[in-house]
Amino acid sequence: QVRVCFFSTMAARPPLPLLVLVATHVLSLGGAVLEAGREESGPQWDLSWIAGVEYTPAAAPGNSLWWWRWSEFAADVESELADTSRHFGFNHLRMFLHPLVYNGESGHDEGRVMYQAMSSFLDVVEKHGFKVSFNFFDDCFNRAGADLQTPCVPVKGRHNGCWMTSPQDVQRTSVDRFKGYVENTITRFADDRRIAFWEIYNEPRFGDSFSSELRSVAFGWATAALLKAGHGTQFVPVLSCWDDNNNTQVVEMHRYDSNFTGWTAQVYQNPMKGTLITEGGSRWYQGYSSDSGSPLALMRWFHSLRSITPSDVAPFKFGMVTNWELMVGSSNTRWHWNAPDGAPEPVIPWDGYMFPDGSPVSYTEAAAIRNWTRGVDEFLAFDDFLPETSNFVGDSYLCLEAGAVHVVALKVGTDGSSLLAETTVWLNGTSGGGILVRTSQVANSTTRSGYFAGFRNFTSAAPLLVLERWEGKSREVLAKFEMSSLDCGLTDAGWNMLRLVVEGSKIEVYANPVLPDALKPQGIMPRIVWNGATEWMNGGVALVAIGTPSSTGSCTRFDYIGALKPDVMFRQEHGSRTFVV
DSSP, X not given: OEEEEEEOOOOSSOOOOOOSOOOSOOOOTTSGGGSOOOOXXXXXXXXXXXXXXXXXXXXXXSSGGGGGGHHHHHHHXXXXXXXXXXXXXXXXXXXXXXXXXXXXXXXXXXXXXXXXXXXXXXXXXXXXXXXXXXXXXEOOSBSSOOOSSSXXXXXXXXXXXXXXXXXXXXXXXXXXXXHHHHHHHHHHHTTOTTEEEEEEEESOOTTOHHHHHHHHHHHHHHHHHHHHHTTTOOOSOEEOSSBSOTTOSXXXXXXXXXXXXXXXXXXXXOTTTOEEEEEEOOOOOTTOSSOOOOHHHHHHHHHHHHTTOSSSSSOSOOEEEEBXXXXXXXXXXXXXXXOOTTOOOOSSOSSOSBOTTSOBSOHHHHHHHHHHHHOOOOOSEEEOOOOSSSOOBSEEEEEEOTTOEEEEOOOTTOOTTEEEEEEEEEXXXXXXXXXXXXXXXXXXXXXXXXXXXXXXXXXXXXXXXXEEXXXXXXXXXXXXXXXXXXXXXXXXXXXXXXXXXXETTEEEEEESOOHHHHTSTTOSOOSEEEEOOOSOTTOEEEEEEESOOOTTOOOEEEXXXXXXXXXXXXXXXXXXXXXXX
């Protein structure tokens, strides 16, 4: 009835050229330990300390032109980065600039407004423990339409629909026109130790002669400016896509699939340069046949390699800027890049770690990331059902046939009176499944007691989220919520988020939280709240599949289980924000 299934179909997009983690490289941002340098037998530039993410404010219209209107987003930046530090412990932010902001509305601003915004931003990130990198050029998405006066309006369902190439096609007349943009910006901030590296070009178009030339000359401008400012010494490296090339001092790697054997080969392609992953993975998106490198799979792979470095297999340590971006917001990268315009909200964002109300998309992912960034293990229980190796292809998950139970082992001394339990559920041919809390260690679901929260009546037109009291074979419905009332609904083509928070007599149940929930004045709230859970205060946690066993052997899938103390749900108070969603 219980089995772990391994799924190894490759992602649709070709590769681009925990477990409880044990931290192996925990650093303070305050000291010289973060200064770039050369190890005796390693890469010239050591960026292995970087644990980062790309950042654009959630309310910004999904592109790098927001710098022009810094004052509109300054308060959001302050609160979002405070929440990020609290929930994830990232130490680096990858930032994108744009020559239109440098030039300004007059065309002759020469960075005045941009530099003021950058300086203010650096003050904020320093306060919250981050270092940053700045990118100059990018060939992704819209080649026309960038406008400082009229912000782009996001279209529901359109991934990165407002992201603007840098430069725009109309600007691609001569590479020399961008010399001041690169040279003056680096010269202005060359002595700022809050900047970890400079990035010339993100994903230049293959075969585009202008992009190739611009990348090459801009790399020369950047390195010359740094050497001049350092009086012959370059203190930070200059990077550029794709992978290893003549215009990068550190291999810059992007990858969106779950072939981690391929990730390993790609990351160690040049031991003399080392590697920084600047875009690493996305979640398994609903309707697709494979994982795109989800955060927990990425953490498993990364930790496994870190535990054997240095060796012939893993000759150096490397840093990562994970996922595509931090915020679930107006960039619309919560949808897959192939999603149609007008698509419903995804049940779980494809990209993005945190909603704008300060809630992580997954508290389990957040705790696993803190284990990487801070070296702390806050789990009361955790299982990702992945193999304990870096050499794996595809995702794996727990597969329960109807009636089966998987008992979750809590840490010694932990009881079920106060905890947050979280999983993702893929309903596949059975009528439901979920989490049982304050339960005994009995193996069969028909004889166990506790409080069950999960999905029922999946095959009907009105699937339900339910909270039930179980005692032996008795099933008492305490509360229910119609999942069909949500824009995202409940899917059988992907993972659904399920989270219980149990504190004393109170139980809260969260299911498939989405961005519109986060934009309400109270932020993301539980779908069900019930007071009266006064029994079985010392019980444990189990995953349960419910319904009639299938003759075809289909099952309810569980991608992970994480249990934490409820205080990880700390959230700051946030002011009102205006979004187009």
